Amino acid sequence: MLRGSKVGLRARHEEDIPILRAELYNDVVNASRAEGGPWRPITPGSKDPRLVVDDQAQGSVPFSVVELEGGTLVGTATLWGIDNHNRVAHIGLGLLPSSRGQGYGSDVVAVLCHYGFVVRGLHRLQIETLADNAPMLRSAERNGFVREGVLRSSAWVMGEFLDEVLLGLLAQDWKPGSKA
Numbered sequence: 698m699l700r701g702s703k704v705g706l707r708a709r710h711e712e713d714i715p716i717l718r719a720e721l722y723n724d725v726v727n728a729s730r731a732e733g734g735p736w737r738p739i740t741p742g743s744k745d746p747r748l749v750v751d752d753q754a755q756g757s758v759p760f761s762v763v764e765l766e767g768g769t770l771v772g773t774a775t776l777w778g779i780d781n782h783n784r785v786a787h788i789g790l791g792l793l794p795s796s797r798g799q800g801y802g803s804d805v806v807a808v809l810c811h812y813g814f815v816v817r818g819l820h821r822l823q824i825e826t827l828a829d830n831a832p833m834l835r836s837a838e839r840n841g842f843v844r845e846g847v848l849r850s851s852a853w854v855m856g857e858f859l860d861e862v863l864l865g866l867l868a869q870d871w872k873p874g875s876k877a
Contacts, residue, residue, distance in 0.1 A: 701804035706760035771796035784820035802836035
């Protein structure tokens with residue numbers, strides 16, 4: 698398990714899947730804002746590709762996020778779009794509704810940075826998030842990410858186009874433990 702100050706990132710367990718599906722992906726508005734495509738229902742018991750881990754896949758590393766105290770599942774985190782040649786990857790996370798607003802997001806981003814830069818030896822990490830996702834923007838910036846641009850009207854979400862913000866962090870600019 699990778700450990701932050703509040704959370705741990707561990708392998709996905711089978712018992713995590715129904716919780717993540719019910720609290721993150723069955724919430725149409727939340728899932729529509731988090732996904733890059735349209736929401737669609739997934740049949741119970743099916744192998745949901747967003748949640749079931751393929752241990753052979755090289756371009757994505759999914760984690761379940763748990764509280765360090767007690768081990769309660771609080772969300773999901775992913776290092777995705779891993780490009781080993783250019784040594785870059787993207788960060789994504791989703792917290793259960795009951796776990797939002799408690800500082801877990803900043804800690805998850807910090808742990809993913811440690812994993813990306815120290816464990817994987819990457820050079821650049823990147824985050825794309827909706828421009829109105831203030832908690833994700835704060836979590837990224839607290840960890841040293843810099844706003845590099847706005848992708849105007851690039852995300853179709855629940856009947857309207859929304860802007861996305863592109864943030865980046867280079868290994869040489871990363872300061873472990875620098876969260877505010």
